[in-house]
Amino acid sequence: MREIVEHVAQIAAMGGGVSRSYVSHGLFAIVHGRYVIYFRQTKDAIQILRILNGARDVSGLQFDG
Numbered sequence: 001m002r003e004i005v006e007h008v009a010q011i012a013a014m015g016g017g018v019s020r021s022y023v024s025h026g027l028f029a030i031v032h033g034r035y036v037i038y039f040r041q042t043k044d045a046i047q048i049l050r051i052l053n054g055a056r057d058v059s060g061l062q063f064d065g
Helices: 002-013
Strands: 028-032 035-041 046-053
Touching: 002 028, 002 035, 002 046
Parallel strands: none
Antiparallel strands: 028 035, 035 046
16 A cells, blocks of 8 residues: 555656546546556645546546545
């Protein structure tokens, strides 16, 4: 889990991540191995909302955190 959190922090610090605002406002995603990490970033924090298998259909999921 620590490895995942560090990966998200590194990507977010560089302004990275792929916008997934079409799924939920302000949502970003990055790939980590076979998983997709969904997160939001504020000025002070990164909120990891879900870590899901990359093959999973997320169209029906809620990402309000």
